[in-house]
Amino acid sequence: xxxxxxxxxxxxxxxxxxxxxxxxxxxxxxxxxxxxxxxxxxxxxxxxxxxxxxxxxxxxxxxxxxxxxxxxxxxxxxxxxxxxxxxxxxxxxxxxxxxxxxxxxxxxxxxxxxxxxxxxxxxxxxxxxxxxxxxxxxxxxxxxxxxxxxxxxxxxxxxxxxxxxxxxxxxxxxxxxxxxxxxx
Numbered sequence: 001x002x003x004x005x006x007x008x009x010x011x012x013x014x015x016x017x018x019x020x021x022x023x024x025x026x027x028x029x030x031x032x033x034x035x036x037x038x039x040x041x042x043x044x045x046x047x048x049x050x051x052x053x054x055x056x057x058x059x060x061x062x063x064x065x066x067x068x069x070x071x072x073x074x075x076x077x078x079x080x081x082x083x084x085x086x087x088x089x090x091x092x093x094x095x096x097x098x099x100x101x102x103x104x105x106x107x108x109x110x111x112x113x114x115x116x117x118x119x120x121x122x123x124x125x126x127x128x129x130x131x132x133x134x135x136x137x138x139x140x141x142x143x144x145x146x147x148x149x150x151x152x153x154x155x156x157x158x159x160x161x162x163x164x165x166x167x168x169x170x171x172x173x174x175x176x177x178x179x180x181x182x183x184x
Contacts, residue, residue, distance in 0.1 A: 005066035009051040009074050012081060017051060019044050025073055029080025031141045032121075036076065038069050051077075079141035086150040089133045092157075092165035097126035097134045104136070108157040108167070116156075122149050135170065 011017065016028045025044055026035040038044055042065055043054040053070040055062040078084075090097055096107040104124055106114040118124055121140050128134040136153065140146040150169070159166035161177040168174060 003067075005053055005055065005063075005070045007070065008047075009053075009070070009077055011046075011049045011051065011077065013049075015077060015081060017046050019046065025076075027073070027076045027080055029077070029141075031080050031083050034076040034079055034142060036069075036072055038073075039065050042066065042069050044069070044073070075143045079143055083139060083141050084143050084146050086138045086146055087170040088136045088138070088150060088153055088167055089170050090136070090157075090167055091133045091159070095134060095157075095165075096128065097136050099124050099126045104153070106153075106156060114156055116153065118149060119145060121145055 014030055018026045018028075019038075020026075023038040023040055023042070023044065024035060025038055026033065041056055041062060043056070045052045045054070051073060053066060053073065055066040090106075090108070092109060094107065094109060098105045102118050102120065102124075104116045104118060104126070106116065108114060118138075121142055122145060123139045125137045126134060127137070138146050138150055138153075140149075154167045154169070157166045159168045159172075159174050161175060162179055164174050164176060
């Protein structure tokens with residue numbers, strides 16, 4: 001039995017859940033509204049202030065989807081109540097980040113600056129302190145979307161193992177390699 005799938009999801013007073021006949025789960029909260037389409041075999045019920053996800057059989061497919069949809073619904077509940085935040089730091093000489101509305105401008109050592117338009121659901125801020133690496137902060141209520149945007153930004157200049165330059169998550173540990181040694 002799925003250990004994750006059988007855990008109930010506890011709701012707070014300011015969260016409303018609706019499940020329609022096509023198994024579309026919509027969750028409204030103080031930070032917005034999120035919805036996901038749940039497989040027709042999985043049963044989603046609201047009991048008092050909890051959401052319970054059940055599966056019809058012990059098939060391998062049903063077991064896999066049981067835990068998956070419970071985790072997705074839980075991520076939506078956390079998103080509309082607390083939200084999610086990702087922080088990226090730009091490590092390298094001359095690396096800069098600036099925000100103009102929904103456009104993120106990155107200077108990453110290429111011949112031209114990179115302009116990236118962010119989705120409306122993601123808010124961004126860039127902070128540059130003297131003597132420290134610039135930090136980009138992404139905030140959203142959708143965990144999947146914020147992770148995808150952060151991964152796209154990170155892919156623009158991956159961290160290289162010799163000097164440690166590039167875009168990394170704050171707190172990420174980078175395995176460093178030893179460079180060439182002197183010949184004498």
